Structure formats: C-alpha cells, structure tokens
Amino acid sequence: MAARAKAQSVLETTRILEQTASDTSLPAAVRGAAATELAIAYENVWPSYATKSAQEDQSGPWKLATGRIVISDADHPLLNRTRAVELYELGAELGNETAQFRMGTLYASGALGVEQDQVKMALHYYFAAVGGSIHAQMALGFRHSIGLGVPRDCKTAVLYYELAANTAADQIERDGVGPLNERERLSLDQKSHSYTGRRAVRSEDEEIVDYYKHAAEKGDLAALVALGQIYFYGARGVERDHETAAMFFRRAAASGDPLAQATLGHMLVKGMAVERDLKAAYENFSAAAEAHSAAGKNGLGYMYLYGLHVKQDRSRATKLFDEAAEMGNAEALYNAGALFATGTGSSRRNYPMALNYFQVAVQKGHTLAMHKLAQMNLHGIGTPRQCENAMHLFKAVAERGEPVQLLSRAFVLWNSYDDIDSALHIYLVASELGYEVAQSNAAWLLDYGADIRGSVQRPGASSPVKQSPSAQQSPSATSGKVDDFFSAGSHGGVLPFPLSVIQDIIDIVDQFLRLKEPSNRSLDALRLYELAAEQENVDARLKIGDYYYYGLGVMDGPDFELAAFHYKLASKRRNAQAMFNLGFMHQHGIGLDRDFHLAKRYYDLAESADADAKIPVSLALSGLWMHRIYRAIVFGESSTNLPAVVSTLARWYAFLQGSPAPHHGASSASPDTAEVSASTSSSSSQQAAQNGETPAAPLSSQAFDALATLAEFEDDTVVAIVLSILLVIVLMLRSRDQQRRALHRRLRQAAAASVQHPHQD
Known part of the structure; x- marks a missing residue:
C-alpha cells in the first residue's frame, strides 16, 4: 500500500x-x-x-x-x-x-x-x-576535434573543452573527490550468453561486499579499510556514502591503519560527511606520517601550508610534499608542482619544475594535474604552445566530471535492471559527449538487436546472436567463403562423414577467431564504431572491417578493399583477429592479391599476438598448405617446398587437360591460356618413350571424370574435397599399417611357437 x-x-x-x-x-x-x-x-x-x-x-x-x-x-x-x-x-x-x-x-x-x-x-x-551546459560544451568540443558535422578546428574544440574542464575541476576541488569513473564494456562473451547471465557482475560485487562486512564484524583491519574505500568512492555497486565510509575509517584508524588515518584526516579537514575537526585531522595525519605513509605526509604538509591548527610553515610543507612525492603520491606531486607554479615557498616561480611534477602526477591519473598541465600547454607556460595536447588533456578532465555518471547509470540499467532500451539511450547521450566506451557500447547494443528508434530485442534471448556460417544466410559467391560448400542445403541434409568432420573443425576455428557476419545490419552501429575507432579503439576498427566485408548497412554490397584497409589498421595495433582475417583474404584473393606467403605471414603474426589463436592458426596453415597443393596441381603454380609428388600430379592433370606440363616457377599461367591439342600431347609421350623415358601411365576413365569434375568447382570447394580425400587416405594408411603390424606380430608368435615345439619328421 x-x-x-x-x-x-x-x-x-x-x-x-x-x-x-x-x-x-x-x-x-x-x-x-x-x-x-x-x-x-x-x-x-x-x-x-x-x-x-x-x-x-x-x-x-x-x-x-x-x-x-x-x-x-x-x-x-x-x-x-x-x-x-x-x-x-x-x-x-x-x-x-x-x-x-x-x-x-x-x-x-x-x-x-x-x-x-x-x-x-x-x-x-x-x-x-x-x-x-557542460554536456553541450563537451559535445561541441568533441565534434570540433574530429570535424563531425562542424568544421574541424583545434582552437574551437579546446575552447569548449576548457569550459567543461573548468567546471569539472572546480567540482573536484570543492567536493574533495571526483565522481566514480567506471567505464564498463558490454560483452555477452565476458559473462553468459543467456539474458539473465548479465546479473553475474552484480552478484559478484554483492558477494565481495558481504564478505568484507562479515570479516569486518570479526575485526579484520583490511576489511574495514576496504569497506571504507568502497563507500567513499561508491564502488562495487554500492552508492557513495561518506558517512558510512567515515565510520569504517574511524574503526580502522583506531587500530592504527595508516591509510585509514590519512583518509579520515582528509575527511576531517574538508568536513566531508563529518564535522570539521582540524585537531583530529592533525592527529590522524601525524600518526600516518610516523608510519611512513605518503598520504599522511601529504596531508600534514597541506595543514602546514595553510596553517590549519598549526603555525603556517611553508618550508616544512614543501619538505613534506617532496618526501611524499618521492614515495610516488600523486596528490603530493600535484601539490609540489603547484608550489613551483605559484612561487609559494620559494623566491620565484619555476615553471619547468612545475611542468615536470604535473607530468608525473598525470601519469598517475591525477585529474587536477591534468587540468594544470592542459593550461600550461594551451598558453605556452613552461613549454611551447600545443593545442592538440591541451585539447586532449582538457577532454580527459571534462570526462571525469559529473557527466561520467552517465556511464555508470547506463551499465546499471543494462546489468541490474535489464532495461536495454534506457541503457542504449544513455549510452547514445554519452557518445555525443565523446566517451569512447559509450560509443562502442551503444554500437554493441545496436549490433545485437537494439533499436535506436525505441523498440529493442534482448541480446541472448530473442535477438539474433552469432551463429555458425552454415546457419546464416550465405553472402554473395564473390566472398569466397569456404563455409558455403559445407552448408547442409548443398548436400540435401546430412553431410558425408569426412565433410562433417571438416565442418566440425571449421566450427572449432570459429569459436576462437572468426570472420563472421554481424547480426544486425545497422548503419547507426557503423557510425558509432567509426567514432570509437577514431579514438583508437582497435576492436571498433575490426568491426568496421567486418561491416565492409559483408556489405552491411545501406552500402550497395561488400567492399573487400575497404575491409582490408581497416583490417590492416587494426593489425598495426596487434589485433590477432585482424591479422587472421588478412591471412584469410590473401589466401583466397578476396580484396587483396592472392599471396600464400603473405597469408602465412599474417597467420603467424596472429598466433604471436594472441596465444588463443594457436589452434585456429594451426588449422588455417594446414588448409593453406592444401590450398597451395591444389593451385600447384590445377593451375600450375609454384610447387616450391611442396612434396615431389605434387609435380607429378600437376603433369598428370596437365596431360588430362591437353596442356603441356607446367614449369613450376614463381608464377605460372592458367591452363585456360595454354591449350594444346591431344595429338601434341600424344606425340610428346611417344617422343619420351623413344628417349628411353617411361611415359606417365594413363588414368582410368573414372579418374579422368573425377579430375575433370574438380575444374568445375570453386577453389575453396576443391581445397575442402582434397582435404577430405587426404583424411580418408590417412585413415586407410593408418589401418593398413595397423594390419601389417598385427600380421608381423602373429608371425613372430608363430615363429616363437615353432622354436618351442619343433615339428617331428
């Protein structure tokens, strides 16, 4: 009620x-x-x-x-x-x-x-x-930075970003802590392919918090500090609660924990959810400093710098800041840089020294140091003017302000409330602000069934998910996919045994590294992937390549050249999937020149870039080897480093086609461009016999028909057929070898028996 x-x-x-x-x-x-x-x-x-x-x-x-x-x-x-x-x-x-x-x-x-x-x-x-509106300022800054719908201009972009960054910096200085900066990436693969599986992260966080609470009740000092930090920052799915955080820090500080003492001192100085108490703050900072806590020394230096509860002593403050900075404390590095920038505690300002301290603090993720460094780069203070550097630093500061909460809010909606529709729209808003993770997450939701105009399907439930190529609609024949031959429809239902084995192998490869068709043909998703790729998201770059490979969105059809271009950009960032895709395209001549050597190189690079690529690369290299054999036999291409029997098979095939035996050099002409009459082939055989050479034995009509039929198939189809034939041959040879060994074993047993029981004359 x-x-x-x-x-x-x-x-x-x-x-x-x-x-x-x-x-x-x-x-x-x-x-x-x-x-x-x-x-x-x-x-x-x-x-x-x-x-x-x-x-x-x-x-x-x-x-x-x-x-x-x-x-x-x-x-x-x-x-x-x-x-x-x-x-x-x-x-x-x-x-x-x-x-x-x-x-x-x-x-x-x-x-x-x-x-x-x-x-x-x-x-x-x-x-x-x-x-x-800080949101609008960030949106215009981002759009001017890349020229999206507005002129590309660094000066204009940095103007808007500086306004947004100033607001964010003021908020952090006022509150003493910035908003929680959580940037979760959505992926069903990281959790469960089931819709309810997305609650896994929430359950894990709850279990961790419950564990800490249970341990804290027993007086565990580490658990008290951990709970204090969780409530102080609002992490692990817990809402920020400084009052509760102070309670845990007080208990831990009373037990002598330096981190708890320093954090509690900070809260007492700022009056964060507790009554401001400078005396208690000084005592906590002093206790932490005596325990060699960098945060304690920094807090104590802060009190001496401004004369809080103690007589103002800037020299001592500078010394404490330096000691804490040497220990790697980001706040102390920022404070030391600020002293050099303002000339506080020294006779004059030293901008180069201030720049050095700010740079080190920025490397440790200090937001206010980013803000100061951006101002110095923008106005040429202690360093030449650098608009691009200033713009990126201001952008980083602005993205740590209040708008960053959009990301947490959207993730909670997706993960905890199962509200995909609302999560999508928040990610779209954050995408406009320039958050790369929001752009990739929004694209991911659209790619897996969400509708930007309102309606939505649930990934993992009713939405389309990644399927094996045989279960998808086949793309155009020009794509050159090996998988088309193995679709059940092309065989009237059940695959023959060798082909079913090969299909299983292909499915295993797809589990690791797959060149597959994304499930939702959304131009909106492509646009967002492009924005994320502009911000160095290599996975987004890979997705763009997939979109061009399959011709998704409003494009007229596949654009293999553009797909290869984006795969190459992704491969430069050590993306194993992109390397594998380039190897596949070089192997089959899709959008790139057919080049088996380059194909092998890319396959090898994929394996070196990702240990998980070992199995699919091994299978791909096997297929590449078989592909080379087929091309050498049918098209007379180079048989270098291939078994000697390949040259013999190539001569047989050329004989059957009525063509001269190919010369296996670096490249060979297609048999279609080198037709020779049957009489010429016959006279060549007679000449070989006169010279004492043994001519090749004529093949049976069945073998002739089989080889002639091969020419009617696509290259990839023949590769699969040859692979299946080899599989059968290997099984037959193995069976024959086992029979030979069994026969030898029986003969040895019979010989041993005859020695023990010789025959009587």
Missing part, C-alpha cells in the same frame, strides 16, 4: 508539472524547467521511483514487466517517450539548456523517432553551451 501511495503522489507531481509547463502566465524559465523535468520523467532513462515502488507492490493497477513498470491505467503512463520529445522541444523553445542539449542529441542520433538534422543539432548544442 505504501508503494501505491508513493506512485499516486508521483502522478500528482506529474499533473502539477504539466500544468506549470502549459501555463503561459508563468516566466519562460519556470515553464522550461517544468517541461524538462517532466520530459525526463516520461523518458525514464534511469532507475526511478516507479521501478523500485512496483518491485515492492505489484498488486492493483501496477505490474512489473521485463524490468520496467507498465501501468495498466492508460490515462497516466509513466513511460511515454513520444510525449517526452514534445516536452523537450517545448523546454528548448523556452530556453532551458538541458532540453536544448537533449534535443541536440536526438537530432544527432535520430533516436526516439526524431529525424536526424545536423544543422538543428549544432544550433541546439550551441545555445545549450552558451547557457552553461
């Missing part, structure tokens, strides 16, 4: 916001804020009161369905994205920067049924950025 009452109060709030937004007598700012708040509620793009309430009470008109709330009362829907778009448009017209930014993202991505419009997108972003 309590849940129902709460839901009814929410509906009442919704009515009030509707009335406020439509009341033209109210100021535009008030109406715009009301319309935007209501639009956010209707869009329902993060865990809301409705979900939690319905989980508590699913009776009456409320019911829980597929991870979100469905209201049977049609008059009061909590999820109405069509209405949300209308309200965003109203809020944008009334000058609300949040609504302007959201409409900009919709015009950019075409989500929620809004038609893509790059001009409207840019206008909405611009007005939102002028209104102070």
Whole structure:
C-alpha cells in the first residue's frame, strides 16, 4: 500500500508539472524547467521511483514487466517517450539548456523517432553551451576535434573543452573527490550468453561486499579499510556514502591503519560527511606520517601550508610534499608542482619544475594535474604552445566530471535492471559527449538487436546472436567463403562423414577467431564504431572491417578493399583477429592479391599476438598448405617446398587437360591460356618413350571424370574435397599399417611357437 501511495503522489507531481509547463502566465524559465523535468520523467532513462515502488507492490493497477513498470491505467503512463520529445522541444523553445542539449542529441542520433538534422543539432548544442551546459560544451568540443558535422578546428574544440574542464575541476576541488569513473564494456562473451547471465557482475560485487562486512564484524583491519574505500568512492555497486565510509575509517584508524588515518584526516579537514575537526585531522595525519605513509605526509604538509591548527610553515610543507612525492603520491606531486607554479615557498616561480611534477602526477591519473598541465600547454607556460595536447588533456578532465555518471547509470540499467532500451539511450547521450566506451557500447547494443528508434530485442534471448556460417544466410559467391560448400542445403541434409568432420573443425576455428557476419545490419552501429575507432579503439576498427566485408548497412554490397584497409589498421595495433582475417583474404584473393606467403605471414603474426589463436592458426596453415597443393596441381603454380609428388600430379592433370606440363616457377599461367591439342600431347609421350623415358601411365576413365569434375568447382570447394580425400587416405594408411603390424606380430608368435615345439619328421 505504501508503494501505491508513493506512485499516486508521483502522478500528482506529474499533473502539477504539466500544468506549470502549459501555463503561459508563468516566466519562460519556470515553464522550461517544468517541461524538462517532466520530459525526463516520461523518458525514464534511469532507475526511478516507479521501478523500485512496483518491485515492492505489484498488486492493483501496477505490474512489473521485463524490468520496467507498465501501468495498466492508460490515462497516466509513466513511460511515454513520444510525449517526452514534445516536452523537450517545448523546454528548448523556452530556453532551458538541458532540453536544448537533449534535443541536440536526438537530432544527432535520430533516436526516439526524431529525424536526424545536423544543422538543428549544432544550433541546439550551441545555445545549450552558451547557457552553461557542460554536456553541450563537451559535445561541441568533441565534434570540433574530429570535424563531425562542424568544421574541424583545434582552437574551437579546446575552447569548449576548457569550459567543461573548468567546471569539472572546480567540482573536484570543492567536493574533495571526483565522481566514480567506471567505464564498463558490454560483452555477452565476458559473462553468459543467456539474458539473465548479465546479473553475474552484480552478484559478484554483492558477494565481495558481504564478505568484507562479515570479516569486518570479526575485526579484520583490511576489511574495514576496504569497506571504507568502497563507500567513499561508491564502488562495487554500492552508492557513495561518506558517512558510512567515515565510520569504517574511524574503526580502522583506531587500530592504527595508516591509510585509514590519512583518509579520515582528509575527511576531517574538508568536513566531508563529518564535522570539521582540524585537531583530529592533525592527529590522524601525524600518526600516518610516523608510519611512513605518503598520504599522511601529504596531508600534514597541506595543514602546514595553510596553517590549519598549526603555525603556517611553508618550508616544512614543501619538505613534506617532496618526501611524499618521492614515495610516488600523486596528490603530493600535484601539490609540489603547484608550489613551483605559484612561487609559494620559494623566491620565484619555476615553471619547468612545475611542468615536470604535473607530468608525473598525470601519469598517475591525477585529474587536477591534468587540468594544470592542459593550461600550461594551451598558453605556452613552461613549454611551447600545443593545442592538440591541451585539447586532449582538457577532454580527459571534462570526462571525469559529473557527466561520467552517465556511464555508470547506463551499465546499471543494462546489468541490474535489464532495461536495454534506457541503457542504449544513455549510452547514445554519452557518445555525443565523446566517451569512447559509450560509443562502442551503444554500437554493441545496436549490433545485437537494439533499436535506436525505441523498440529493442534482448541480446541472448530473442535477438539474433552469432551463429555458425552454415546457419546464416550465405553472402554473395564473390566472398569466397569456404563455409558455403559445407552448408547442409548443398548436400540435401546430412553431410558425408569426412565433410562433417571438416565442418566440425571449421566450427572449432570459429569459436576462437572468426570472420563472421554481424547480426544486425545497422548503419547507426557503423557510425558509432567509426567514432570509437577514431579514438583508437582497435576492436571498433575490426568491426568496421567486418561491416565492409559483408556489405552491411545501406552500402550497395561488400567492399573487400575497404575491409582490408581497416583490417590492416587494426593489425598495426596487434589485433590477432585482424591479422587472421588478412591471412584469410590473401589466401583466397578476396580484396587483396592472392599471396600464400603473405597469408602465412599474417597467420603467424596472429598466433604471436594472441596465444588463443594457436589452434585456429594451426588449422588455417594446414588448409593453406592444401590450398597451395591444389593451385600447384590445377593451375600450375609454384610447387616450391611442396612434396615431389605434387609435380607429378600437376603433369598428370596437365596431360588430362591437353596442356603441356607446367614449369613450376614463381608464377605460372592458367591452363585456360595454354591449350594444346591431344595429338601434341600424344606425340610428346611417344617422343619420351623413344628417349628411353617411361611415359606417365594413363588414368582410368573414372579418374579422368573425377579430375575433370574438380575444374568445375570453386577453389575453396576443391581445397575442402582434397582435404577430405587426404583424411580418408590417412585413415586407410593408418589401418593398413595397423594390419601389417598385427600380421608381423602373429608371425613372430608363430615363429616363437615353432622354436618351442619343433615339428617331428
């Protein structure tokens, strides 16, 4: 009943916001804020009161369905994205920067049924950025940095990124800690191919937290510190709670843990969820410093620098900062750099020294040091002006500000609430801000069944998932895929024994490294993969190659040359799958020149880049060897490093085709361009007999028909046939060898018996 009452109060709030937004007598700012708040509620793009309430009470008109709330009362829907778009448009017209930014993202991505419009997108972003939206500032900074829908200009990009970075830096300095920077990548392969398997990460986090709590109850010092950090930063699926964190740190500090003492001292100085107590902070910092804690020395230096509870002593503060910096403390490195940059504690400023300290702190991930270093690169302080460096540093700072919470929110929706639709739309928003992980995650969801315009299929449930090539629709014959020959349809159902064995081998290869068709032909996913690839995501680059290989999206068909281009870019980043794909394309002449030597080189590189590639590369090299044999026999190509019998088989085949025996050099002409009459071949045989040479024995008509039939198949088909024949031959030879050994064993036994019992005359 309590849940129902709460839901009814929410509906009442919704009515009030509707009335406020439509009341033209109210100021535009008030109406715009009301319309935007209501639009956010209707869009329902993060865990809301409705979900939690319905989980508590699913009776009456409320019911829980597929991870979100469905209201049977049609008059009061909590999820109405069509209405949300209308309200965003109203809020944008009334000058609300949040609504302007959201409409900009919709015009950019075409989500929620809004038609893509790059001009409207840019206008909405611009007005939102002028209104102070850090999200819009980041979006414009990213777009100007790569020239996406706007001119590419580093100076303009760094201008927007600096505004967003300043806001983020101010927030971190004010709060004493930045937002949790979690960047999870979505992948069914990392969890379970089942839809419910995505809760695995959540369950693991809960188990870890429960373990620490159980250990902490028994007085385990490490568990107390771990729980304090979990609640301090809001990690392991736990909401940030500084009050609870302080409680755990107090218990650990009382037991003498230096890390807990230093962290508690920091909270006491800043007054974070506790009453500010400089005396207690000094005592904790001192105790930690005596235990040789770098964080303790840095905190103590901070108090001496500003004279907090102690007499101000900048020289001593500088000494403490230096000692902590030598121990690798990022905060101390930043503080030491700041002293050199401002001239505090010394006679004059030393920008080169400040630059060095900031650079080391940046390597350790210190956000404020990134901000200072970006300013020095932008304005040429202690270093030449470098716009690109400044832009990337400001971007990194801005991405650690409040907007980074979008990533955590989207992952929680996908992983814990099974709300793929809402997760997709949040990732699309974060993609516009330039978050590479959001771009790849949004593309991943679209690639596996999500619909950017609203409807969605669940990966692992009803959505298409990766299948073996035989289960997919075959691409065009020009793709040269070996798998086409092994599809069940081409054999009327069941595969013969040798071919079924080979198909099983191919399936095993596909489990490791596969050149497969992505399941959803989405141009939106391709666009997002391209954005992620621009930011050095090698897996996204590989996906782009797959899209061009199979001709997905709105492209007219496969573009093997472009696919090879992207695979080469990915291979330069040591991507084993890209190397394997290039080997495959070189082997079969797909988009690249047929070159067995280069194919082998790429296969070998794939194995060296990834240990998991050993099995598929071994099989691929076997297939490559057989392919070379086939080409040498049928097309007279080089038989160097191949068994001598290959040359004999090549002469036989040339004889059957009525062609002269090929000369196995570096390259040979196709038999189609070297036709010779049967009489010429016959006279050549007679001449060989006159010279004392033994002419090749004529083949039977059945063998002739079999070899003639081979010419009608595609290259890859013949490779498979030859491979299966060799498999049968190997089995026959093995059986024959076993029979010979058994016969010899029986003969030896008989001989031994005759020695023991000689025959009587």
